[in-house]
Amino acid sequence: MRHLAxxxxxxxxxxxxxxxxxxxxDALCRSLDEMGQMVPALAEIVDDRPRLLAGRRRALALRRLPGRTLATMVLEWPGPGCGLSPEVWRGMVYLATNMGRAVTEAMLVQAGRYFQKHIPIPDVVRLAGPYLGQALAAGSRRLTAWLALPPAADxxxxxxxxxxxxAKALAGLDEHDLAALWPWLFAARWSANTLAAFVTPxxxxxxxSGRTLAQVAEEALAGLTPGPDLSPNDLLSRLTAAARQTRYPTLTGxxxxxxxxxxxxxxxxxxVLRPSRGFESDAVTLELRAADKTTLAQAAADLARMAADPGFEELWSLARGDGPDECETGRGRRPGQGRP
Structure with missing residues (x-):
């Protein structure tokens, strides 16, 4: 290695x-102005010009300070014997200079996108893993799944x-599908679970239906408009409810x-009254929380009144005549029930 100013x-x-x-x-610029450059940048010589391998922020900051030079150490690709192409070697040099830096999910994907252009994803995990630390150890599968998405998803x-x-909920979507969901994906902050509850249905x-996701989404979300009138939680609830109703119209009805x-x-x-799961039987469930005898006594009186309510008959008939279709629930009807 040789040094250059x-x-x-x-x-x-x-x-x-x-x-x-x-x-x-400003803090970096002030430090360089007052204390000078403590750590040299790294560069390789390409066409008689130094191309930085690390230290870009320092170079940009020093451009703001008249008369300053950039202290640089010159590295050279060791050649094919190192087992890395020049592109991968440059990326590994950069990772090594950032060893110990806190790595966010966004930074994982930024690094992954660079290496993905030059080596298979399993090799990215193998080579970069020791430099990415816990960030990759906790999410290598997630990173692999995300890198399979179109770069626009980043x-x-x-x-x-x-x-x-x-990434799991978005897997397999192409750029056209993502474009159809774009306004809604940017309208809220999604968790993995809420995203799956919205996209999967x-x-x-x-x-x-044999239609495109864009066509289905346009129809399902036609009556919704993202805006300040809805809280983030209300918007998420309405979006997931609309998606579920599109997939299971009979059941949601x-x-x-x-x-x-x-x-x-x-x-x-x-x-609280609850139906059987998927309305697969006529039975309903009654739930009550009680912490004293007074509540139990009142509940007994309420139960007697409720038992006389004719509405129970209609609740019990839902599974017999208007239960969800098999294609919606994944279960068939009980023998002897349902429409002929």
Whole structure:
């Protein structure tokens, strides 16, 4: 290695291997101005010009300080014998200079996208893993799944709207599908679970109907408009409910019908009425929380009144005549029940 003092503007800062570098802040500029450059930048000589391998922020900061030079150490690709191509070697040099840096999910993907252009993903995990530390150890599968998405999806992660774990829900979507969901994905901050509850029913509905996800999403979300009138939680609830209704129209209709009738029956009581799972049987469940005898005594009186409510007959008939279709629940009807 040899040392060079170069003018900051003479350094080539365009290498894609500088995948984590950002613009310098005032604190760095002040430190370089007052204390000088403590750590040299790394560079390789390409066409008689130094191309930086690390230290881009320092070079940019020094460009703001008149008369300063950039202290640089020159490295050279060891050749094919090192087992790495020049591109991968540059990326590994950059990772080594950032050893110990706290790595976010967004930084994982930035590094992964660079290496993905040059080596298979399993090799990315094998080579970069020791330098990425716990960030990759906790999410190598998630990173692999995310890198299979179109690069356009990275904006969702970088902006904080979708976590790395959301890759599973988005897997297999192409850029056209993502574009159809774009306004909604950017309208809220999703967890992996809420994202799956929104996207999965739309995908299943598209597959079942032979339409594109974009067509299904346009129809399912037609009445919704992201805006300040809805809280983030309300928006998430409405989006997931609309997606589920599109996939399971009969089942969601029965649930709404059951909820309306149950509210009427249990009004002014401490009871909660629940249907059987998927309305697969006529039975309903009554739930009550009681902490004293007074509550139990009142519940007994309420139960006697509720037993006389004719609405129970309609609740018990839902599974017999209007139960969800087999294609919606994945279960067949009970023998002897349902429409002929």
């Amino acid at each position: 170069i003018h900051p503007r003479d350094a080539d800062l365009s290498s894609g291997s500088l995948f984590w570098d950002t613009e310098p802040d 904006r969702l992660l970088f902006s904080g709207h979708v976590p790395l774990a959301g 739309l995908r299943e509905a598209a597959r079942a 029965l649930e709404e019908h059951f909820e309306r009738m149950a509210r009427g029956i249990t009004r002014d009581t401490g009871f």
